[in-house]
Amino acid sequence: MNILVFAEQIDGSFKKSAFEAVSYASQIAQAHSGNVTAVVPGNVADDKLAELANFGASKIVSIKHDKLNGFNAETYAKVICNTATSENSGIVVISNTYSGKSVAPRVAARLKAGIASGVISMPNTSNGFVVRRGVFSGKAFADVNLTTDVKVLAITPNTFNTIENKQAVNIINAESGLADTDFTTQSVEINRVTGKIPLTEAEIVVSGGRGLKGPENWHLVEDLATALGAATACSKPVSDMHWRPHSEHVGQTGITIKPNLYFAIGISGAIQHLAGVSSSKVIVAINKDPEAPFFKAADYGIVGDAFEIMPKIIEAAKAFKNS
Amino acid sequence: MKILVCVSNVPDTTTKVTFTENNTQFNTGGVQFIINPYDELSLTRALEITEKQGGTVTTVTVGLADTEASIRKALAIGANDAVRINAAPTDAYFVAEQIAAYAKAENFDLIFTGRESIDYNGGQVCGLLAEMLGLPSVNVITSIEVEGGKATMERDIDGGKEKVSANLPLVVSAQKELTEPRIPNMRGIMAARTKPLKVVEPAGVAATSATVGFELPAPKGSVKLISVEDAGSIIGILHNEAKII
Ligand SMILES: Cc1cc2nc3c(=O)[nH]c(=O)nc-3n(C[C@H](O)[C@H](O)[C@H](O)COP(=O)(O)OP(=O)(O)OC[C@H]3O[C@@H](n4cnc5c(N)ncnc54)[C@H](O)[C@@H]3O)c2cc1C
Numbered sequence: 001m002n003i004l005v006f007a008e009q010i011d012g013s014f015k016k017s018a019f020e021a022v023s024y025a026s027q028i029a030q031a032h033s034g035n036v037t038a039v040v041p042g043n044v045a046d047d048k049l050a051e052l053a054n055f056g057a058s059k060i061v062s063i064k065h066d067k068l069n070g071f072n073a074e075t076y077a078k079v080i081c082n083t084a085t086s087e088n089s090g091i092v093v094i095s096n097t098y099s100g101k102s103v104a105p106r107v108a109a110r111l112k113a114g115i116a117s118g119v120i121s122m123p124n125t126s127n128g129f130v131v132r133r134g135v136f137s138g139k140a141f142a143d144v145n146l147t148t149d150v151k152v153l154a155i156t157p158n159t160f161n162t163i164e165n166k167q168a169v170n171i172i173n174a175e176s177g178l179a180d181t182d183f184t185t186q187s188v189e190i191n192r193v194t195g196k197i198p199l200t201e202a203e204i205v206v207s208g209g210r211g212l213k214g215p216e217n218w219h220l221v222e223d224l225a226t227a228l229g230a231a232t233a234c235s236k237p238v239s240d241m242h243w244r245p246h247s248e249h250v251g252q253t254g255i256t257i258k259p260n261l262y263f264a265i266g267i268s269g270a271i272q273h274l275a276g277v278s279s280s281k282v283i284v285a286i287n288k289d290p291e292a293p294f295f296k297a298a299d300y301g302i303v304g305d306a307f308e309i310m311p312k313i314i315e316a317a318k319a320f321k322n323s
Numbered sequence: 324m325k326i327l328v329c330v331s332n333v334p335d336t337t338t339k340v341t342f343t344e345n346n347t348q349f350n351t352g353g354v355q356f357i358i359n360p361y362d363e364l365s366l367t368r369a370l371e372i373t374e375k376q377g378g379t380v381t382t383v384t385v386g387l388a389d390t391e392a393s394i395r396k397a398l399a400i401g402a403n404d405a406v407r408i409n410a411a412p413t414d415a416y417f418v419a420e421q422i423a424a425y426a427k428a429e430n431f432d433l434i435f436t437g438r439e440s441i442d443y444n445g446g447q448v449c450g451l452l453a454e455m456l457g458l459p460s461v462n463v464i465t466s467i468e469v470e471g472g473k474a475t476m477e478r479d480i481d482g483g484k485e486k487v488s489a490n491l492p493l494v495v496s497a498q499k500e501l502t503e504p505r506i507p508n509m510r511g512i513m514a515a516r517t518k519p520l521k522v523v524e525p526a527g528v529a530a531t532s533a534t535v536g537f538e539l540p541a542p543k544g545s546v547k548l549i550s551v552e553d554a555g556s557i558i559g560i561l562h563n564e565a566k567i568i
Contacts, residue, residue, distance in 0.1 A: 010481070071480070073450065074459055098481050102462040105450030108416065114531035115416065117445050130535060135443050139340040142443070143536045144414075184459035188475070188486040198482035204568065228568060239499075246465075246500040247479065252336050252441055253360045254499065261567045272336045278540065282567045284557060285546070295546045300560065304551035316555030320562065 001034040004089035006080050006107075007052055007060075008071075008099055012044050015201070017095040017157040019055050024160045025093045026056025027122060034090070037061060039083040041068040041076055041176070049171055056165035061087075065176040070187045071099045075178055077106035082177055084111060089150070091123075096154040097200065104154040114146035117154035137252040137275035157201065158258055199248060202231030204261045205280070207250060209235040209273075211266015211287065211306055215243040220310040221265060227317035233257070235267045251276035266306045269294025286310070324378030324469065326369040327431040329422060329452075330397050330405075331359040331412075332390040333442045342537045349442075349537070358393045361437025363400070363504040365497040369435055370401045370505070372469055378432075379403045385412045385421045391520065398515035399507035405518070410525035414532045415443065419451035424526035426456060433474070434494040438463050449496035459489045465500040 003025040007018040025036045038057040040049060043064045052060055063079050080103065084092050092107055094100045096118050108115035120141070121132035128145040131153060135142040199205065206225040208218060218232075225232045232248060239249040250257050252275040262280035266287060267273060274297050277283070285298035288305050295301045302309050334340075335355040343350045358366075369380045382397045382405045384390050394405045408425060412418045426434065434456075439446035446462075453460030465484070466477040475488045479498055507515070549557055561568045 015481075073453075073462065077450075077454065098463060098479055101446045102450060102460070105415070105419075105447040106454040106460065108447070108531075109419070109451045109454035112531075115445075115447060115451075116532065117447060128535075135537070136334070136338075136340045137441055137444060139539075140342075141538045141540070142534050143538070145533050145535045146531065147533065148531045185461060185487050185489040188488055190480070190483065190485045192480075192483035200481055249499065256444070261561065261565075271339070275336075282561070282565050284561070297543055298546045299543070299565070300549060300557060301546040302549050302551060302554050302557065304554075309551055309554040312554040313557055316558040320558045320568070 001029070001032040001090040002088055003029050003034055003036050003091045003093060004080070004084045004087055005036060005038045005057065005093045006100070006103065007038040007040050008095055008097060009040060009042055009044050012042070012048060014048065014051060016162065017097055018052070019162040020157065020160045021093050021095050021155060022052050022055040022057050023163040023165070024155055025091070026165050027163070028091065029056070032125070035059065037083070037087050037089070039063070039080055041065070041079050043069055046171055050169045053167045053169045054164060055162060056167060058167040059170045059172065061172050061174050063174050063176050065178065067183055068176060070190070072183065072185060072187070073102040073106055074184055075182050076103045077110060078178060078182060079176055080107050081110040083174070084150070092150070092152045094152065094154045096156050100154055104152055108152040111150045111152070112148065113150035113152045114148040115152040115154070116144045116146060119153045119155045120159050134256070134279065138256055138278050139275050156258060158203065197229065197231040199231045199233055199250070199255060199257065203259050204228050204230035205233050205257060205259045206230045206263040206265070207233035207235070207267060208238065208265045209267030210237050217307070218244070220306070220314070223314045224263065224310065224317055227314060227321050235273050264294050264298070265310065267294060268292050269297055324373055324376055324433070325431050326373060326378060326380045327426060327429070327434045328362065328366045328369050328380060328382045328402065329434070329436040329448060330362045330366070330382045330384045330393065331437065331440045332356050332384060332386050332393040333359045333440055336441065340539070346537050347535070356390070356393060358396055359437050359440050360504070361439065361497045364499070364501045365435035365437060366397055366400055366402060367505045368467060368497065368502045369433070371502060376469070381406060383408065383422055383425060385410055385418045387411055394520060395515050396507060398518045398520070399511040400505050401511060403518065405520045407520060407522050408525055409522050413530065415445040415447035416451060416531045417528060419448050419455060420528040421525050422448070423452055423455035425523060432491045433469065434492070436494065436496045438496045438498045446496070449494055453494035456494070458492050458494050460494040461487055461489060462496045463498040464495050465498050467495060467501070
């Protein structure tokens, strides 16, 4: 079974999620005697492209086109589908990032392929083609059988390891086959937060709730995040009261995250909040209420006043960082 | 301006999720259903746009008769009329095909979906629908202004925000921040009773996936408590015991 991976690049570099996707595809390929091809829209230098071969891609289709440097759902879907067709790919693997989520369904519709997004398992092919994904915002898992010939899998970042599996590099430069009229949406301006770890990619997240009493106390969250190299997050009431931006709100109606470590400070652990964070590998809860539901979901807990506890943890984290 | 808002009927966010029939069916017993929160944002923004520049807002729901309470609520919030496609939605592909079959002949200028439905969290309907209708799509928008046949939007991207523009017709998916959801008032609730709710039969389409089973996450072991005095030791524990930092 031939597998195509859409390897996402930003400004000419791949993110870790692109290597995860290639590693994931390469494991399927090994189990089903297939090849892995990576398709890369945008101008990526050949030595950068070659990095994908370290994780199991034996062919890299590079589509260099100035207008493909920035992400665009329609045109990316077209070039991914054209490559899938010419490579005779049975599976298309995409990272479930914001860009991946925009393009994956378009690819599925064009290829008339069944699609599973937020995938967290390798496919089980003993009876059909079944993958596992999170549903009900993390409150449960569903096993989905894709019944079409071609399948699209959008895999959750931070879930699968990158695995070294060096292949000989075979870089093909392909024409985009796009006309100007294909570019129906235009990027006007991009603002990336610099110097801060994006919440969606963070391996450690430090999050604050109403228990922190006001935005003026957020330095406690930020100082710990800085010491641990973590991203910051918050509960829904905190963003509703504009103490923190909406982009930091995690939970059922906010962002669902899956970091290795989640610090919940002054957050009760309501079911809607837990829904978005409960798949974190390790959870530390700090709350003065011993009955707070978060203590049922947490691995470690400290019952007490966050204003007394946080300075101690920050100090220990700084000492750890400098050790 | 003719706007279509996709409205999905989902379990209330406080729902304790359980399954029946050997973990193959979601247990709807005692579950309260609501309009998907992102769809409420879409609806409100659609109403704001038509109130400013004229036009109509239609909602569409793929669902059986038990979804009509949510549809009436959407009408009470202010939609002009509603369409229910009479089928149980089995997956996002099916939902998008049904909506595409209906929308094809209607020439909507703008179609809103939610960023994702909070039950199956696929986030797929926007892209699937746009591709099936041959329209551009912009995901996870946090603002939209429409003028002269053109939309200017802001959307979330990995690690930031992007401003994008596109010509109508267009399909977009709503992200938090788009607006504050509206709550129906008494006049709206009264008016909703007489607004048109059209039921259309589903188009025959082939299935592309099937959910074969569900599982609940393994219960957590009990929490390990650390005293306030020793709070700083959590860092060492995370390093030596949990091996996570
Ligand atoms: C009894 C029952 C069983 C179901 N079983 C499954 C299942 O096993 N697997 C599954 O994927 N889904 C199932 N659904 C459908 C589910 O409720 C969602 O409608 C569907 O999963 C949407 O896919 P998504 O999460 O990818 O959608 P998303 O792309 O996340 O949805 C985004 C947006 O699409 C629109 N949308 C979604 N659903 C509808 C709809 N029905 N009508 C109108 N607009 C809609 C809304 O605007 C929504 O905000 C079931 C529904 C019911 C009632």
